[in-house]
Each structure stands twice: as structure tokens, then as C-alpha cells.
Amino acid sequence: MAGHSKFKNIMHRKGRADAQRSKLFSKLSRDITVAAKSGMPDPAMNPRLRLAVNNAKAESLPKDVIQRAINKASSGDVDTMEEVRYEGRGPGGVGIIVEALTDNRNRAASNIGAAFKKNGGALSEMNSVAFMWDRVGQIRYKAEAGTEDAVMEAAIEAGAQDVESDLVKPDIYEDAPGHTIWTAFEDLNEVAEAMSKVLGDPKSTAIVWKPQSDVPVTGEAVGTLFKLLDALDAEDDVQNVYSNEDISDEDAAKYAG
Secondary structure (H helix, E strand, O other): OOOOOOHHHHOOOOOOHHHHHHHHHHHHHHHHHHHHHHOOOOOOOOHHHHHHHHHHHHOOOOHHHHHHHHHHHHOHHHHHOEEEEEEEEOHHHOEEEEEEEEOOHHHHHHHHHHHHHHOOOEEEOOOOOHHHEEEEEEEEEOHHHOOHHHHHHHHHHHOOOEEEEEOOOOOOOOOOOEEEEEEEHHHHHHHHHHHHHHHOOOOEEEEEEEEOOOEEOOOHHHHHHHHHHHHHHHOOOEEEEEEOEEOOHHHHHHHOO
16 A cells, blocks of 8 residues: 655645635535435435535534535425536646536536636546546545554555555644545445544545546646636535646645645
8 A cells, every 4th residue: 555645736725725614614515415415314324425424524514504404405406406527638638527516507517618728728528537537435534643554554454445644744734634545436434434433533535536647747837737726626616626737846836826
């Protein structure tokens, strides 16, 4: 088990946590509502809802907001929401996958397409990017959850596929990833529950897109790529953005907005 994290690059363009807090809460609430709509409105009986609620709690989403999001699943409003995936290329040939949750597919496609076009990228056909990525489970723990060896041992015992530990100054960078555990798509809940018995509740659990390889990006293309990723993150319909850039710490610091 081995790997690396893009945190040192990402932290340069993620320094606006407070400004993004309300948008994060909105995304978490929508995740809960859609998850509740997809099955039972009880987290104990609905694995997808349990993941969404646990993630919301990890980000300190108030209990009453979580409950309102669950209750909203029984209203007619959520019936119009669609989960849509967009794929494209960014500066330097970076692959980008965008997951959206929208009540207006045309608006979402138009806004996301415009964000790509204005920032050196372009939308492409479905599966033109995703075929080079894996759909896997991701469990994240803060650095203080345990040593690299302890987390590795717990992950192996739980049946995880891989572990990455990035312990860069977690006391300074609140969102430092700490430990990231990768699982097979179908094993996420089982592995997460097994690890929680040893390490406590994780910071987050999710089904994500993981690239099979990274694309090196240097120079001014780094700045343009950061603008594109930020523009996509800012779209109201966008839930998640995945990209496979490989950027040096020097370029990340130089071109951060």
C-alpha cells in the first residue's frame, strides 16, 4: 500500500474556507435529501443516507438542518432534482469529472460548459475521461487518529485496498487530509464500520472518482487550471469536482489565486 496526496497543491486554492462554508452546508444538505429520497429516510436502514449524515456531522452541520434535509425528501421539490455527470479537459490536458445535482439540466450544462470554455478547458463526451478513473470508496481520518502504522494495520484488517498518509502540518492547515483509506466501491460501508471500531468516527466517507494516473501541469497553465476548478466549484449545481493534475509545490504556490 502506497501513494501520495495532492493536498500541498490544493491548499493553495482552498484558503477561503469561511467564504465557502455556506456553500458546503448547502451541498451537504442536498446530499442528505437525495440520499433520503433514494431509500428509507432512516440512516440505520439506508447506507447512502448514513454516509451523507456522517459527512454532514463531521463538518458540524447542525442537527436541525440535517433533520430538515431528511424531511425534505418527502416533499415534491426533490422529485425534480437530477444527478448528472459532466466530463471534460482542462489546461495541460488534465481530466476533470464534475458531478452535479440540478433541477434544470440545461442550465447546469450551460453554466458548466461556460466555466470550462472561459478557463482554457472544454467539455467532452460521456466516458471520454471516466474510463481512465476508478469508482472507489474513500475514508478520511485526521492525522491525530493514529500513526501511519496504526492506520495501515487497521485498514488492512478491515479489508481496505490502499492507504495514503499526508501529515503535513495538520495544526496549521485545518483541512489537512491526514489519512486517506481507499476501498472497493462495494466495500466502503463495511470497511468504514470496521475502522470506526478501532480509530473512531472518520472525518468523511464517500464514493469518489480516483484517477489511474496524473497529468503533469507546469507554468501559466497551473494558474488557468486553478481558475477553472474554482469556477466549477462555485457553480450552485455542482456537488463534486475531480481532477488528475500533478503540480509542483512551487508552481502551486506561485499561481494560487
